[in-house]
Amino acid sequence: MSSNPDNNPAVVASELSKCFRVFNKPSDHLKEIFAFGYRQFHTPFWAVQDVSFEVDQGGCLGIIGENGSGKSTLLRIIAGVIRATSGAVHVHGRVSALLELGAGFNPEFTGRDNVFLNASILGFSDQQTRERMSSIERFAEIREFIDRPVKTYSTGMFVRLAFSVAIHMDPDILIIDEALSVGDYFFQQRCMRKIHELKGRGVTILFVSHDLEAVRSLADETIWMERGAMRARGKTDEVVASYLAEMMTRGSIDTLGESPVGEPLQASDELELPSAVIDRIPQFIETLPNVDQRHGNRKAMIRGIGVYSSEGTQIASASQGDRVCVRISLECLEDVSQPNVGFMLRNRLGEDVTGTNTLFEGTPMEPSLAGSRLSVDFVMDLPFLQAGFYYFSPAVADGTLDQYEMCDWVDNACAVEVVGRSVTYGHMRIPVKAHTRVVDKGEVRTPSDE
């Protein structure tokens, strides 16, 4: 994970298991503790089973999985709040943990009191905390609320303060559980920047998130938890892709939109290429330049993809604003009753830029029999994207926008370099007309007016 091989791992978890003993009443719990193993009063529930991993110093481990898959329990064990039933955790360095919704804050006390108490739990002296206080306040942006009881805080303020405290405790290891899903967008962005900064400084980070984009941009390695067990562990891109794949086949994530049939953004015939141009493009493309990841039930398979210019020549780079045609060719290996072909365009960081599919654009396809071979064209004007490499991930599914089975999804099959004529601020430039109007002219002041 870390490029430095002689680093000692910061966190080593070996064969961790946590069995929550489910008791009918708390007193049964006590009885069992003092039965010294002679009698059982519980029904076992294995929240975490046999999980092993290492995180190098300065590394970042993402943990993904559905609700109730044991992610939080795992983090709580590593943070040392609860004890594993079996297995061992070795942690080297100071751990600062932000578990679920906010640290151990007492609602009756002011934010400031809570900061001091939390810092002293981590072994900070009051002097050390005082030195950090203004920085903590500044990051949390809660102004005068710092001296009001925590019970008067909004959820956002609560999380902001908790996060601010966690990152100011000079952690060697920072553990963050889902905390960033609360709070406003701008704060989330700020947190992500801060986490990136800490990572750059060599802080080891373990975090749970449902935000796969965040995981992708931050984690070197990712664990996929499923029903308490480690379903997969490996390079983030691979694990996230196979997780997404599974979620999509199950249809529990709806990335393609909400309405069963979509509408095109502009009902125009403008986005057409002359038939002479179309004829120049191979009818059926049989090259997949790259396959990062592939998933689906394989009822239909993507056979090729190509990006073509408005002249019908295959291109590897395009200028901002150019009209291009993306042709995706596929073959049905079984009957597909509601085929839907589409793509996702991602940037270099793996962030989704845009995506669409035939159904979404209001052009549903006919049912296709096994053995049929199809090509689908997407003609579009490239947005004024920031210059750089972009990747098309083609996919074919069977079903509606709401409910479908993924037949084949090919991650980052084909790259296009967007070359810039124009500077872009942010992800892209969009067509904008600026108008200026002088409302009040003001007065010309000269020094001699005196």
Added chain:
Amino acid sequence: MTLRDLTFFLRRLTANRNLLRNLVLRDLKHRYVGSVGGLVWSIVHPIVLLISYYFVFTVIFGMRFDPEQIGTDNFAIYVFSGFLPWLMFSDTVMRSCTSMTDNANLITKTVLPSEILPIAITIANLVHHLIGLVILLGVLAMFETVTLNVVWVVIYLAVLIVFAQGLGWLVSSLNVFFRDTSQVLNVLMIFWFWFTPILYSPELVPERFRLIVALNPMATVVVGYRSAFLNLSPPVAEHMIILAAWTTATFLLGALFFRRSKTAFADVL
């Protein structure tokens, strides 16, 4: 529990002294959260008690005792000197009892050495207790004489602290599993108060009930306090031995019980 355990415990306590300090300060503040007077109330409170005792026992009931027997001709002072250790004891145990459940957020969200919570309560109560003792000494200096015997109170106080601490650990961990513990304790404390010679002198207890006084560790502590402040004869040796036995047993039981059950706190809370 070996000596190694004890040194480990003490080392952990020193490592966490700033946490302990913050918890104690928080406790002292919490009792008067939102009040303007703050700590002044812990001075006012015992004084009001003392005046009330004087009003009820001396003015209303007109109780007069032989100073030879109770060490003072002011029954209010007699009651007060016995009531102070009881207050320290019952307050520590009662508030320790709910300390785990009250601080569930700390136990489930942070890596807190939970045994420190009852310790913080004991120390906070000790502060209040010392204020009470200073007031008692002031009153004695004004109306009676203070002898060197007073220094013996340090011993009784030390025993009281150890006893209350052990019991505090025991009930606080019990309360995690049985939330009724604090209610049961409430009722128990009422009995315990009236079976302890605070509002009466142990000599008034009929012969056949004397065993209860002998076995009651708090009775010995109360008698001890009075012997120190009012220059009375100290508790008899047998009672002191029983007190020592109670204290050692309670402390060990509480500490071991707490240590064994605390790993489950975060799971249960």
